[in-house]
Structures are given as structure tokens and as C-alpha cells.
Amino acid sequence: MRKTLARIIVFGLFLLPLNVVAQLTVIIDQLPEYTPQEDSIYLVGSFNNWKPNDQNFRFHKLSDGSWQYSFLTPMPDFEFKITRGSWVKVEGGHVSEPIGNHSYTYTGKQKDTLRISVEAWEDLKEEIPYRDTLPIKIISLPENTPIDAALYVVGSFNGWSPGDPDFRMERDSNGYFRTTIPIRTNITEFKISRGNWNTVESRENGLSRPNRLFNYTEDSKEELLQIEIANWEDLAGNRINWYAMVMLLAALQGLLLVIAINSFKERHRRTNRILSLLIIVLSATFLARIGAFDRDIFQQYPKIILLPDLIYFAYGPLFWLYLRSLTPITPYRWRWFWHFLPLALVVLIYLPQIFKTNFDFITQVVNLQLRPVFISIAAIGLLFNSFYWLRSRRFLQQLNTDYAADALPILSFLRTVFYLHTLCLLLWLSTYLVGAAGLWLGFNWTPITDRMIDATWLVLAIGAYTMGYYAMRQPQIFRSAQLNFITPSTQSQPPTSSNVPIKAALATHLATPTSSLLTAPQEEFRLLEKLMEEHRPYLNPGLSLGELADLAKTPSHQISKLINDQFGKNFFDYINSHRIKSFQHRIEKGDHNERTILSLALEAGFNSKTAFNRAFKKQTGITPREYLRQHGNS
Numbered sequence: 297m298r299k300t301l302a303r304i305i306v307f308g309l310f311l312l313p314l315n316v317v318a319q320l321t322v323i324i325d326q327l328p329e330y331t332p333q334e335d336s337i338y339l340v341g342s343f344n345n346w347k348p349n350d351q352n353f354r355f356h357k358l359s360d361g362s363w364q365y366s367f368l369t370p371m372p373d374f375e376f377k378i379t380r381g382s383w384v385k386v387e388g389g390h391v392s393e394p395i396g397n398h399s400y401t402y403t404g405k406q407k408d409t410l411r412i413s414v415e416a417w418e419d420l421k422e423e424i425p426y427r428d429t430l431p432i433k434i435i436s437l438p439e440n441t442p443i444d445a446a447l448y449v450v451g452s453f454n455g456w457s458p459g460d461p462d463f464r465m466e467r468d469s470n471g472y473f474r475t476t477i478p479i480r481t482n483i484t485e486f487k488i489s490r491g492n493w494n495t496v497e498s499r500e501n502g503l504s505r506p507n508r509l510f511n512y513t514e515d516s517k518e519e520l521l522q523i524e525i526a527n528w529e530d531l532a533g534n535r536i537n538w539y540a541m542v543m544l545l546a547a548l549q550g551l552l553l554v555i556a557i558n559s560f561k562e563r564h565r566r567t568n569r570i571l572s573l574l575i576i577v578l579s580a581t582f583l584a585r586i587g588a589f590d591r592d593i594f595q596q597y598p599k600i601i602l603l604p605d606l607i608y609f610a611y612g613p614l615f616w617l618y619l620r621s622l623t624p625i626t627p628y629r630w631r632w633f634w635h636f637l638p639l640a641l642v643v644l645i646y647l648p649q650i651f652k653t654n655f656d657f658i659t660q661v662v663n664l665q666l667r668p669v670f671i672s673i674a675a676i677g678l679l680f681n682s683f684y685w686l687r688s689r690r691f692l693q694q695l696n697t698d699y700a701a702d703a704l705p706i707l708s709f710l711r712t713v714f715y716l717h718t719l720c721l722l723l724w725l726s727t728y729l730v731g732a733a734g735l736w737l738g739f740n741w742t743p744i745t746d747r748m749i750d751a752t753w754l755v756l757a758i759g760a761y762t763m764g765y766y767a768m769r770q771p772q773i774f775r776s777a778q779l780n781f782i783t784p785s786t787q788s789q790p791p792t793s794s795n796v797p798i799k800a801a802l803a804t805h806l807a808t809p810t811s812s813l814l815t816a817p818q819e820e821f822r823l824l825e826k827l828m829e830e831h832r833p834y835l836n837p838g839l840s841l842g843e844l845a846d847l848a849k850t851p852s853h854q855i856s857k858l859i860n861d862q863f864g865k866n867f868f869d870y871i872n873s874h875r876i877k878s879f880q881h882r883i884e885k886g887d888h889n890e891r892t893i894l895s896l897a898l899e900a901g902f903n904s905k906t907a908f909n910r911a912f913k914k915q916t917g918i919t920p921r922e923y924l925r926q927h928g929n930s
Contacts, residue, residue, distance in 0.1 A: 319370045319407060320400075324355060324363040324378065326413040330423040335385070339365050341376030341397075349381040370406070375399050378414050387414045389659075391480065392421030393455015396655050421454060421462065426478035430510060434465065434473040434488065436524035440531045442490075447473050450496070451486025451507070456659075459491040484510045488525055493595070498529040504589055506742050539750065540589060543582045546757035549764045550579035556767055567621040574614040578760055581607045585753060598658045602646050605670065607756075608677025609639035612684030615717065619691050622706070638680055642673060678724050685721055688714060708836060709766045716759040723752040821862040824848065824855070834874040837903035841867050872911040875901040879912075883924065893920055 322339060337355040344350045355363035375397040378387045389395045400410055416424060432449060447465040450458040454477075465473040465488075477486065485507040489496040499505045510521060554572045584603035587593040593600065613635035649657060649666070660666050692707075692714060727748045734741030833839050833847055844867075845852035859870045878900040882888070887896060897908040897920075912920050 320367040321407075321409045322355075322365045322367075323409060323411045324414060325411055327363070328414060328416055328420070328423070330420060331414075331417070332380075335380040337363050338379050338381060339376055340379050342374045343371070343376075348379040348383050348386070371400065371402065373399070373401050378412070380417065385417060385419050388416045388418040388421070389455050390415045391453055391455050392416040392418050392424060393457060393659070394418065395659070396653060424478075424480070426453075426480045428479040428512065429476045430479050430484065430512075431476045431520050432465075432474065433520055433522050434525060435522045437473075438525055438527050438531070440528065441525070445490050448489050448491060449475055449477055449486055450489050451477065451484060453478050453480055453484060453486070458489040458493050458496065479510075479512050482512050484512065486510070488523070490528065494592075495528060495530050497525050498527045500526040502527055502529060504529065506746050509742065511738070539754070540586050542754060542757055543586050546760040547579040547582035547586075550575045550582075550760045553760075553764050553767055567618065570614060570618045570621055574611070574618060575760070575763065577607060577610050577614065578756065582753075582757060582760070595658070598654050598661065599650055601661070602649065605646075605673050605677070606639060606642065608674060609642055609680055610636070611717075612681040612688075613639075615713075616684050616688055616691075619688055619710070638676075645669075645673070674724075675728065678721070678728070681721060681724075685717065688717075708838065712762055712766075713759055716755055716762065720752055720755050720759075723748055723755065727752070820858050824858060828874055832874075832878075834871045834878070835899075835901045837898075837901055839871060839901070844871075869911075869914070871901070873915055876912055876915050879908075879920075880923075888924065893924075 324337065327337070338349055339353040339355065340346055340348045340350065344353055353365060355365045357363055376399075377397055379385055387395070398412060402408075434447065448459055449463045449465065450456055450460065454460050454463055463475055463477060465475040468474050477484070487496055487505075487507055497505060505526070508523065554575050557568050558572060581604050584600050587597065588601040588604070617632060617635065649660075652660075692710060727745050730741055730748065731745045734745075827848055828834065831847060833844055836843070841852050841856060845855045848855060856867055859865070859867055863870050863873075865873075875897075879896055882896050882900070894905050894908075897905065900908075902908040902911070909919060912918075912923070916923060918926070
């Protein structure tokens with residue numbers, strides 16, 4: 297029995313090598329055709345402390361031309377690369393640019409196979425086939441260029457390596473910098489650097505300039521490209537130029553405005569919450585836009601360039617919901633979240649980019665691999681915003697004809713913001729039209745479209761400044777509760793005398809038997825006073841004679857004559873008299889015990905403390921504080 301057991305054990309030991317099979321097989325399906333035949337191929341990674349020529353991890357060539365390495369044990373997750381024996385001879389991208397590490401994730405299988413392809417080698421970029429060459433000559437340099445500066449061409453042809461010695465420019469006998477770059481595709485994009493991305497060429501104001509483009513055709517073969525360098529990013533002085541400063545101040549003002557409008561005691565919470573969210577989104581977008589222009593911020597947080605795209609799908613719905621929240625025409629039962637489904641879809645589209653490493657993401661951005669995605673998202677955003685623009689336009693048209701007494705100031709505010717939104721959309725659309733025209737005509741109009749994009753963002757920033765202006769000049773817009781716009785039920789009722797033109801109401805008055813009680817001018821003035829009491833247009837600090845005439849549906853010269861004849865003063869004194877009455881009424885209610893005199897004056901329609909004091913003294917003969925003392929309210 298013991299002999300039999302011993303024989304079984306010995307036999308099992310002899311069979312043991314037959315049971316040892318590879319647990320993970322790495323196969324290289326393809327190597328570049330120009331790979332030297334005499335070179336060995338190595339697997340290097342975290343499993344061997346990244347030793348590039350470890351003989352224990354050398355691939356073996358198979359009869360079908362592929363290369364194989366086999367691990368004899370299960371392997372946990374690891375990162376790796378392929379080399380030809382040194383880090384100089386490491387694999388690269390399709391134009392020999394540096395690439396990130398490959399990765400393997402353990403699947404739990406006893407046997408697994410990992411198949412990869414090597415696109416190029418970093419040290420053999422000159423072996424990559426190309427169509428033609430392009431000679432480049434720099435004919436102008438900025439005065440601040442260091443005398444001993446070494447200039448390099450960096451572009452899509454060399455994987456955007458800014459200090460590539462193979463593309464260092466040489467001085468000719470006339471002192472001009474020259475070199476020749478390969479043309480591998482129809483469009484070659486490039487820039488000039490002094491050895492790294494911090495010393496790359498810029499616009500004249502120091503901002504990052506778009507890539508230079510060369511469109512290859514048979515006619516342009518061997519054509520010398522002469523270029524001028526406007527400035528260098530690191531030598532342009534203060535990077536906070538006027539454009540970035542405008543965007544930064546707009547963002548800061550927006551955040552301060554959010555604090556201000558939510559600190560008012562009298563406010564409509566839901567309306568101001570929607571407006572606050574809109575302003576916060578705008579401010580965050582402006583800050584992201586600044587970060588995308590700054591190379592240091594971009595290198596550290598490259599995915600910040602995705603944030604501005606979200607405004608395309610947030611501004612339209614938020615502005616629309618803000619309009620709807622101002623009036624009780626429709627109860628607050630809308631499915632508000634449906635408006636933001638496109639925004640959620642864009643976030644889902646960008647998720648793969650968000651989870652990429654910074655190196656891989658920057659590589660894709662620099663190589664313009666994400667440009668089609670960005671252009672498509674922006675085009676869809678333009679259509680999406682146009683849809684909400686149409687809805688907002690129809691809604692504002694309704695409010696312009698069906699508004700209540702306190703609507704004039706806020707309608708002026710809404711119209712101004714809407715007009716700026718319209719200008720943004722027009723510039724946005726024009727950018728696509730100009731870009732399409734350039735492609736059709738064969739011209740590179742990228743510098744023009746870039747300026748138009750900058751202008752669009754500036755108009756958006758002006759919108760933020762406009763909100764701040766109205767918050768200071770007409771705070772009642774943000775303090776007021778929900779506006780009492782005329783609803784369809786009230787529209788169906790017969791109009792009162794204040795809802796019809798003064799001339800039409802006067803004709804009715806003269807046709808009645810009691811018309812002798814009041815003369816025609818007196819009746820007109822009574823109707824005007826009734827309009828002022830019910831609609832309170834004087835609450836608008838910028839109210840003009842023409843606007844009052846439009847409201848009364850009466851020619852402006854007739855309104856002016858009526859005020860002069862019946863009131864004995866000019867238009868502005870007449871409007872200020874109503875503002876003073878409104879202020880005095882607030883004092884009689886005791887509002888001054890919790891509010892400042894200035895805030896009450898601004899809400900009454902005055903646009904400044906000086907104008908209020910002057911008008912009050914002219915109307916009553918005393919100052920506002922003396923008025924308070926006379927009424928026992930010091």
C-alpha cells in the first residue's frame with residue numbers, strides 16, 4: 297500500500313509541469329513597419345519597477361508576426377508600456393508623441409489574454425511616412441524676445457512636444473529663424489514655442505492664441521510659410537488683461553448680487569431663488585472661462601474647459617422659469633425638471649472625459665480630438681436656446697400689454713436682459729455662419745470666429761452688470777412679491793375708463809348729460825390722475841414723457857400741455873409729486889421705523905438721494921427729515 301501511494305505521488309510530480317499553463321498572455325498584434333528587425337521588445341510596468349530592458353519580460357515573436365509574453369500566475373491590476381530596451385525607445389502615439397500608460401484590470405478568469413498594438417516609437421518619428429514638407433520662416437519677433445532664445449515648432453505632426461530638438465529652428469544668414477516640418481494630413485496645426493508650454497507664443501495682449509493652421513493642397517506644395525510672432529505668454533506682463541478683468545468683475549458682482557437680493561426683507565422667495573441660481577451659473581461660467589485662458593490653471597484643472605458648455609443648456613430654461621415665476625398666470629405646477637433633461641444628457645456625454653486622467657484629457661484637447669464634440673454640443677445649445685428665446689419673447693409680449701400697476705420697472709429690466717440675450721444669440725449664430733463660409737471658400741477664418749466668441753461672452757457679462765445696475769437703481773424689482781399681471785379672467789371683463797385711451801374716454805364723457813360738471817381738460821386730467829393711481833408708472837425711475845404717453849394712448853404733446861395747464865408745472869415735477877405722495881404714504885404707515893429714508897425714496901421711484909431731497913424740498917418747502925420731525929417721527 298505504501299509503495300503504491302509513493303508511486304502515485306512520484307507520477308503526479310512528473311505530470312505537474314504539464315498542468316502549469318499561462319494565466320495571462322500579452323499579445324502585440326501590430327508593430328510599426330519601420331521597427332528595426334534586430335531590436336527586442338520588452339514589457340515594462342509596475343510589476344518590475346518599470347525596468348525598460350528586463351530580460352524576464354522580453355516578448356517572443358510568433359510565426360504569424362505577432363509578439364507574445366506569458367505570465368505564469370494570475371496578475372492583479374497593473375499599468376505598463378512597451379519599449380525596445382530603453383526609455384528613449386518607448387512606444388508613442390500615431391505621430392510619436394508621448395502617451396499615457398496602458399492598464400490591465402484583473403477579470404477574475406483563470407486564463408486571460410490582453411491584446412495591444414504599438415502605433416509608433418518616440419525615437420523614430422522621422423520614419424513615419426508623410427506627404428510633403430513645409431518650410432517655415434519667422435519674419436517678425438516681439439521686442440521682448442530673449443537674444444539667446446531657442447525657438448521650436450510644436451504641432452500635430454510631432455504630438456505637440458514643445459521642445460522637440462528635431463524641430464528646433466535655425467538662424468539663416470539674414471538672422472531669420474527657419475525650419476521644415478512634415479505634412480502628414482490635409483490640415484496641419486502648430487505653434488511656436490521657446491521650449492515649453494509656458495513660453496509659447498500668444499496674442500498681443502498675452503492671451504492664448506489659437507493654433508496656426510496650414511491647409512495642404514497640391515498648389516501649396518513647397519510654399520514658404522512666413523509668420524509673425526505677436527507676443528509670448530510668459531513675457532506679456534500682467535495676464536489679467538481687460539478681457540479677463542471684465543469677466544472676473546462680472547462673476548464677483550454676480551455673487552454679491554445673489555447675497556443682496558436674498559437679504560431683502562420683502563421678497564418673493566421662489567422668484568429670487570430662480571434668479572439667484574441663474575446668476576450663480578453665470579458667475580461660475582465666467583470664472584471657468586478665465587481659467588480656460590490661463591495655461592497654469594488649465595494644466596492643473598484641464599477639465600474646467602467643459603464647464604462653460606453647460607451654460608448652453610441652463611440659461612434658457614432658467615430665464616424662462618424666472619419669467620413664469622413673476623406672475624400667477626399659471627400656477628406653480630410645471631414639471632420644471634423636464635427643462636433640464638438636455639443639460640443632464642450633456643453631463644452624461646462628458647462623463648467619460650471627466651473620468652479620464654489629466655494627461656489623456658490634455659492630449660485629446662491639444663490634438664483637437666474633442667473639437668467635433670465641442671462644436672456639436674455648442675450647435676445643439678444654440679438651437680436649444682433659440683427655442684427658449686421664442687417662448688420668452690411671446691411671454692414678454694403678453695406682459696407688455698397685460699400688466700398691473702407695479703409692472704413698469706420690472707418690465708424695463710426684463711426687456712433689457714432679453715435684448716442682451718438676443719444679441720448673444722445673434723453673435724453666436726454669426727460665428728457658425730462665418731466659420732462655415734470660411735470652410736466653403738477655403739479660408740482660415742478661425743481668428744475672426746474666435747473674436748466673435750469673445751464678443752458673445754462679453755455681451756453675456758454685460759448682462760450680469762445690467763442686473764447689478766438695476767439692483768442698485770431699482771431695488772424694488774427684487775424686493776417685490778409676485779406681480780399682479782392681468783389674468784385672462786380680468787381681460788374678459790369690460791374695460792374701465794383707465795384701460796382705454798384718454799381721448800376715447802373723453803369722447804364718452806362729452807356725450808353724457810353730466811358732461812357739464814367737468815370741462816374737457818379737467819376730465820382729461822382726472823383720467824390721467826386715475827391712470828397714475830392705478831398703474832403707478834412713476835415707480836419707474838427712468839419714466840419718460842413718451843412712455844407715459846404710450847401708457848395713456850395719447851400723444852406726448854397733449855400729455856405735456858395737459859400737465860402744464862392743469863398742474864401748472866412741467867412733466868418731471870408732476871411725476872415727482874406722485875413719488876413724494878407715495879413716500880409720504882409709506883411714512884404714515886410707519887415703514888420708516890424698519891427701513892431707511894433712502895430705501896423708501898428709491899422704492900417711490902427716485903433714482904438718487906440728491907434728486908429726492910431736491911424734489912422734496914421744492915414740493916413741500918422742507919427737507920425729508922424736517923417732515924419726519926413735524927409728524928412726530930424723528
